[in-house]
Amino acid sequence: MDMIWGMITIVLLLLVLFQRHRYKQQQANLLYAHTKLKAITDQRTEEKLLLQTEDIHLKALLNEINRLLEHNQKTAASYYQMEISIRKMLSNISHDLRTPLTVVLGYLEVILNDPELTRQEVDVLLAKVHNKSIEVLHLMKKFFDLVKLESGDHEIEISKIDVSEICQANILAFYDILTARDIEVVIDIPDDRPCLAYGNEEELHRILNNLLSNAIQYGSEGHVVGLSVYRHNKHIGIDIWDRGQGIGEKHQDRVFERMYTLEDSRNRLYQGSGLGLTITKRLVEKMGGTISVTSTPYQKTVFTVMLKSYA
Template structure:
């Protein structure tokens, strides 16, 4: 009996020692995790919590903490990117507002300070003031359009629309401009049956007007403009607006739809200034459940493609 009792006592002592060792190991691991986590957050490093342990619960805790660190890093990066974007937006809009307003002020000072101006000369200057004022108004309208789209205040009613007819109406609206600039127009819109898609007629007019205007203004040096409507697949109707102008460099193609992203290339004034036009176009397409993309080979062909969902 004494031997059995001694064995039991030894086993209990070993168990206590094991439990004490395990407890101290857990404490050391928790202290390491705390110290490491504090260092990561204080120093804003991209490290993760790495710890070898057999404790299942501690492993699960470390996994979730690493997920939280990843989420925090992504959120922080997104915040800084948005902050930079907003600063750039304000800088660009300030520049775009200051330029025409400075011109307006110059014209008004001439009118006020030059008593020798004839009525005809005053009328010419006032016409220029009016033109520049319209420029400012258009810029401000674009800015507020983007704010409404991104805040969710701009609701779009979705229904089935005849994409073919809307595209025909839009290209006809540019007939006089295209003729005056001697731009060849290549239209590929099926005549045998309408191509129906889900969208909003008014917003699709805005999208096409923007893309066609851009193609004319910034791709007219290629002297060709194209508009194609087609069934992309069983689920989408495609619209291509293309030109053969100088195009967009490869490094910019993935970013031109970003809010306030601008190019420094002087040809691409479309993507300079406030950088609002293509962002608004993209938001409108997405509001209709569609997608927009661009493929460009400089001095060969630039194609903006809009895909809208269609009835199966």
């Protein structure tokens, strides 16, 4: 009997010691997690909490903490990129406003300080002042358009639109400019039945105007600009293409970013402000569509707009 009680006492003692060891291990793990988490937060590193433990509840807690850390790190990186983008945008806008305004002031100083100018010479300078002022107004309009689009203040009414008809009208509007520059025009628009899609006629005109202007400005070296309309599954596709200088592979994923203005990219449609393709992308997305680009320089550069088919 004494032996039995002795064995029971030993088992209970071992159990107490095991529980005490386990408690100390849990305390050590929690202290490590607290210290490591504080260091990651204070130093803003991209580390994770790594801990060897058999405690399934502690493992689950660590997994959720690591998910939260990853989310926080992505949010911080996104915020940092946004700050860079905003600073770059303000710098570019400031530069693009300062340049024409400096020219305007220069012309006005000549007019004010040179009494020997003839009326004809004054009129020429005033015409230049007028043109530069219009340039500034256009740039400011593009900037505020982008602000409204990104803030959600620009509501677009979606309805049934005839994509074929709108595309025909736009390519015809550019036809004289294209032929004057000795650029071949290739049009492929189905005439068997209308290509109807969900969208907004006015905004699609703006999108096509931006993309065609871009193709002419940067693709004229290839001496051909094309526009195709086609049906693809439940979408209506629009391709605007050229065989000009194209877009390098490293820029294709970023060409629609706000204020992306590397010299060899093509997102400099509006006096280097980097607003043109960004506005185009936002307008397409507002209509529930997508826009993408593929490019092989001096072979073919294609901007593709996809809108949801109406029927």
